[in-house]
Amino acid sequence: MDAVTEAPKTVDLAAEYESSGVAEVLRELDRDLIGLAPVKQRIRQTAALLLVDRARRDMGLAQETPTLHMSFTGNPGTGKTTVALMMAGLLHRLGYVRKGHLVTVTRDDLVGQYIGHTAPKTKEVLKKAMGGVLFIDEAYYLYKPDNERDYGQEAIEILLQVMENNRDDLVVIMAGYADRMDRFFAANPGFRSRIAHHIEFPDYTDAELLKIAEAMLDGQNYGLDPAGRKAMAEYIALRRTQPHFANARSVRNALDRARLRQANRLFETATGPLDARALSTITDPDIRASRVFSGGLDVDRPASREDQP
Amino acid sequence: MRITQGCFSFLPDLTDEQITAQVEYCLGNDWAIGVEYTYDPHPRNTYWEMWGNPMFDLRDAKGVMMELDECRTAHGGAYIRLNAFDSTRGFETVRMSFIVNRPKVEPTFHIQRTDFESRSQKYAWDARY
Numbered sequence: 001m002d003a004v005t006e007a008p009k010t011v012d013l014a015a016e017y018e019s020s021g022v023a024e025v026l027r028e029l030d031r032d033l034i035g036l037a038p039v040k041q042r043i044r045q046t047a048a049l050l051l052v053d054r055a056r057r058d059m060g061l062a063q064e065t066p067t068l069h070m071s072f073t074g075n076p077g078t079g080k081t082t083v084a085l086m087m088a089g090l091l092h093r094l095g096y097v098r099k100g101h102l103v104t105v106t107r108d109d110l111v112g113q114y115i116g117h118t119a120p121k122t123k124e125v126l127k128k129a130m131g132g133v134l135f136i137d138e139a140y141y142l143y144k145p146d147n148e149r150d151y152g153q154e155a156i157e158i159l160l161q162v163m164e165n166n167r168d169d170l171v172v173i174m175a176g177y178a179d180r181m182d183r184f185f186a187a188n189p190g191f192r193s194r195i196a197h198h199i200e201f202p203d204y205t206d207a208e209l210l211k212i213a214e215a216m217l218d219g220q221n222y223g224l225d226p227a228g229r230k231a232m233a234e235y236i237a238l239r240r241t242q243p244h245f246a247n248a249r250s251v252r253n254a255l256d257r258a259r260l261r262q263a264n265r266l267f268e269t270a271t272g273p274l275d276a277r278a279l280s281t282i283t284d285p286d287i288r289a290s291r292v293f294s295g296g297l298d299v300d301r302p303a304s305r306e307d308q309p
Numbered sequence: 310m311r312i313t314q315g316c317f318s319f320l321p322d323l324t325d326e327q328i329t330a331q332v333e334y335c336l337g338n339d340w341a342i343g344v345e346y347t348y349d350p351h352p353r354n355t356y357w358e359m360w361g362n363p364m365f366d367l368r369d370a371k372g373v374m375m376e377l378d379e380c381r382t383a384h385g386g387a388y389i390r391l392n393a394f395d396s397t398r399g400f401e402t403v404r405m406s407f408i409v410n411r412p413k414v415e416p417t418f419h420i421q422r423t424d425f426e427s428r429s430q431k432y433a434w435d436a437r438y
Contacts, residue, residue, distance in 0.1 A: 098369055099368045123375075127367060127371075127373075128367060131370075132368055132369070169371045
């Protein structure tokens, strides 16, 4: 009854590359992500591997589903979640996951609070992630070596089992800081052997962060004037030396506060009607008012010194 | 005697691929799937035992199939059905329900007639193995 499909004799990889939509995802990756050259390189390699692997499967040369679980390591704010989202899209286009959605979880979503709570909780999450990508942020929190009776171990065991048995159904991506992830993998060798792709996310350079700032503002129909751009560049250089620096996330927070100050400035100084340009320009004083310039972080300031603008 | 309740019950038993396809259809309509089982298939037994909570916000049928497999391992000799619940305002009810597991030997139904006052008669059904 079923028509027997003949295995193809040749494959046109370039055509396959375009028609599968992989090219589109990679172009999007290049366009939307600033910097991260090694990450893009690794993703391009992975995509090539998967494309070739799929062609081999079509010709009957390979049967096994390749292991696709990944680990993303890097400092906060280096774009791990964003890349995971694109990875889900990529794997979906290539047909390695059926639905291509991303489920983001942390320890709290997997580990329960009392005996017998962890397994159902972890299974619940896994069921939701079926057919897509499960992104475990700060995965090393699952394992607490100082507490033998920590329920994290139970979640790890279930995860390992599913990562092995349901390779066709979901892809697990674990993310976290490089050094702590290394320790996590050293303590759980099962994960290391089941994760094929380790991708490192480097920190952004100052120039890249400035570009990111402009792209973020552009997305919200704001813009920096030349003085504002100069202030932003100095801000980034200064902010990097201070504690709790989180790359692109710090920049986004700084911009949110700058918008707040800009609104305040317009409100207090405007005398006549304002045009769209005035409403959407972030300038020098909006950024320079930040406490980063006076040598301290906003969050680290004692409450009694809340007198500065 | 073959129990005929819910959708597809006059058809041969659904295979796992067919069940998966039906579940995909339900999920495509944003219905939540619940797994239920019973050892008492009497038509009047409307409320079956729930196997876990109904599964809201699933994206793929595999999640349901995992639960179904677990339910089959635990209650292989029971009737198991999948209920698809539609939470859309105005429906808020089960839109689809079908049996996915049956015991090897299904019970027969026996009709019992009893005399009642003044020559009237009463009938009752019961399942007999």
